Amino acid sequence: MELTGKKQIMLTGNKAAAWGARLAGVDYVPAFPITPQTEIVETLSQWFADGHMHGKYTNMDSEHSMFMAAGAAAASGVRVFTASSSQGILYGLEALHTIAGWRVPLVLVNVSRALATPITLEPDHNDVLSLRDTGIIQLHAETAQEVFDYILMAYRIAEDPEVCLPVLVNLDGFYLSFTREPVVIPDEAEVREFLPLFKPSQPVFQASEPMARASAVFGGGNYSYFKIQHHLAAQNVVNIYRKITQEFSDRFGRFYDAVERYRLDDAEYVFVMSNSFATKGKAAVQHLRKNGIKAGLLKLSLLRPFPSQIIAEALAQRPKVAVIDQNLAPGMGGILYPEILKAVYRREDRPQHLLSVIGGLGGRDIRAGDFMNILQRLDEEPGDDPLFLFDEKDLKQFDQLRQIAGFSREARVQ
Amino acid sequence: MLRIRLHGRGGQGIKTASQILGTAAHLAGFQAQDFPLYGAERRGAPIVAYARFSKNIVLERGPVAQPDILLIGDETLLSDPMAAVTQGTDASTLIFINSRHTSQDLKKHYHLESLPVQLDISELCQKYIQKPMILSTALAAVGVRLMGHIDLHHLLQAIREELGQGRINPEKIAANLTLAEEVFQKAPSFDLEFSESDNGFSASRLVILERRPPVDSAPLIFATGNMAQRKTGNWRTHRPVVHNEQCNGCGICYARCPEGDIRMDANDKPVIDYDHCKGCLICVEECPKHAIEIIREVESWN
Numbered sequence: 001m002e003l004t005g006k007k008q009i010m011l012t013g014n015k016a017a018a019w020g021a022r023l024a025g026v027d028y029v030p031a032f033p034i035t036p037q038t039e040i041v042e043t044l045s046q047w048f049a050d051g052h053m054h055g056k057y058t059n060m061d062s063e064h065s066m067f068m069a070a071g072a073a074a075a076s077g078v079r080v081f082t083a084s085s086s087q088g089i090l091y092g093l094e095a096l097h098t099i100a101g102w103r104v105p106l107v108l109v110n111v112s113r114a115l116a117t118p119i120t121l122e123p124d125h126n127d128v129l130s131l132r133d134t135g136i137i138q139l140h141a142e143t144a145q146e147v148f149d150y151i152l153m154a155y156r157i158a159e160d161p162e163v164c165l166p167v168l169v170n171l172d173g174f175y176l177s178f179t180r181e182p183v184v185i186p187d188e189a190e191v192r193e194f195l196p197l198f199k200p201s202q203p204v205f206q207a208s209e210p211m212a213r214a215s216a217v218f219g220g221g222n223y224s225y226f227k228i229q230h231h232l233a234a235q236n237v238v239n240i241y242r243k244i245t246q247e248f249s250d251r252f253g254r255f256y257d258a259v260e261r262y263r264l265d266d267a268e269y270v271f272v273m274s275n276s277f278a279t280k281g282k283a284a285v286q287h288l289r290k291n292g293i294k295a296g297l298l299k300l301s302l303l304r305p306f307p308s309q310i311i312a313e314a315l316a317q318r319p320k321v322a323v324i325d326q327n328l329a330p331g332m333g334g335i336l337y338p339e340i341l342k343a344v345y346r347r348e349d350r351p352q353h354l355l356s357v358i359g360g361l362g363g364r365d366i367r368a369g370d371f372m373n374i375l376q377r378l379d380e381e382p383g384d385d386p387l388f389l390f391d392e393k394d395l396k397q398f399d400q401l402r403q404i405a406g407f408s409r410e411a412r413v414q
Numbered sequence: 415m416l417r418i419r420l421h422g423r424g425g426q427g428i429k430t431a432s433q434i435l436g437t438a439a440h441l442a443g444f445q446a447q448d449f450p451l452y453g454a455e456r457r458g459a460p461i462v463a464y465a466r467f468s469k470n471i472v473l474e475r476g477p478v479a480q481p482d483i484l485l486i487g488d489e490t491l492l493s494d495p496m497a498a499v500t501q502g503t504d505a506s507t508l509i510f511i512n513s514r515h516t517s518q519d520l521k522k523h524y525h526l527e528s529l530p531v532q533l534d535i536s537e538l539c540q541k542y543i544q545k546p547m548i549l550s551t552a553l554a555a556v557g558v559r560l561m562g563h564i565d566l567h568h569l570l571q572a573i574r575e576e577l578g579q580g581r582i583n584p585e586k587i588a589a590n591l592t593l594a595e596e597v598f599q600k601a602p603s604f605d606l607e608f609s610e611s612d613n614g615f616s617a618s619r620l621v622i623l624e625r626r627p628p629v630d631s632a633p634l635i636f637a638t639g640n641m642a643q644r645k646t647g648n649w650r651t652h653r654p655v656v657h658n659e660q661c662n663g664c665g666i667c668y669a670r671c672p673e674g675d676i677r678m679d680a681n682d683k684p685v686i687d688y689d690h691c692k693g694c695l696i697c698v699e700e701c702p703k704h705a706i707e708i709i710r711e712v713e714s715w716n
Contacts, residue, residue, distance in 0.1 A: 178449060
């Protein structure tokens, strides 16, 4: 498809991701399909075939090879894009830790889909959060516009001479990946002013200039040096991000802070959310405000590095805060809750009630009524147990499923 | 906000219809969103798509539970409880059915709460694009007309843009535009009001799950062979019908059916299990005596 010269077009989250890669002028795309990501690589392969994109598109034999190829290409000094989801990300996990340690810049997209078992196609964030300790930078998108914009910003972050790390842009399967909404796609010249063609800022593999990257070190001290440096580089992205997002805003008129403060200023109740369901949270805030309840929402966009100080400041003096984790670490609880708790812990003006909510698992909708349940719980005494968004309707449906599966307690349980 | 839900089958252009609607509304200046629900579906399986339009930013995502407009492209879905076509509708829902029957007959036959809007768009599709069940353009045109607020030229531009992406040749696109114009003339317009009311903001009763033993808490399946309960006959757009007088009882159809939906009776004649036959028509291809006829599944009653 050609741009029609119009400012806004209707695009799915996946198509917006493909447009991001196309206008970033990527040189190399190693690809492997997986629902719900396939539309991204399918679109890119068509654009390479039609001559809209120049460079190399390669179908790989697995996600593990794909991420290795992506890292190796980035190490040779070309601009690289790749994408996956869920089990695919996990299959390539070993490679992702490895290439992050290589300190090479590239951008990858994850389309969130809950992990097996039981197997499903619908989203939650256990897949992307399993990458939280890789040292890969993470930006989480709520809208198709954010997907596109974050990809352009992601290349700037990844390729910044102070950073040199992979950057991941996350979007939810179905609720965003297959949902079309209006997206502003700038023309290539505008993009090129913000994101010039890639010139590596660090040594790359070249003929006649021998170099190695995947070094082995023995002695934990040597290992520690590189890991601590990796940490410091990732942490510094909070500062780099501020600079890049400001420049993006100056050029394109859309400003993305590391977090979005939605009607937070005088909020007494706050929902902390990320990704596409933040849209539902905003609708709940609007509804509550209409009914005289001062609600607000804190949307987490930059997840790695974790912008602790920005979050602590945003939540300061907000009395009742619910952290909605669309993920579950069995035996622990929500993954983001302890990170938020750590962020606010040292401040005296921290929230008095910081509630952990676990919902939206495996694409279970977070419904308007769920926000009312959260509100009620925030008015009760704080406790240790998380609030699970699982209601009578869910149980009824589950009981029906269990009937079909042939479950009979008498026959199976001694 | 105006919420539209579209029903049809894989291969009928239901997703494309939702996208034409979305683009037309977007061109007309509305905030728009469109979204198909799919995963493991395929040709013939019931398909649902959605569209939302608003004068303000759309702060909803995912399936539309209570549509203002219901567009039913394939009437046969109405008699299939699993397709749950009328779920979430009430007397205020504007329902459109692609059918040869009258509105009164449709209301009575399907026990609908209100009189549906009826138009035989398949006939018009046959006339202009020679494909009675490629409904993308016609169903979108009906949707645009029912909701109102969108001019014909925005609809036509949306069709050009959406079909233009799919490598469809210019003559076919021109035929679709003529089809859209005719549907636009024929379908009634309602100019629906955009409701700004919030739905569903009452707390449901949460359930606190107790720990159960693994046999009761792991995803185990004890009912073997329960696939038979999953009736896939509603995926069929075409029905294979055996003419026993031409059949020589060779059993090739029985051997080739990928679903195992054909059995041989006492007289060595094939019997097709229509509850599960998906209509792949491999039996028709394979029959050496050409004894299996193809009949299009068009409507649920005559």
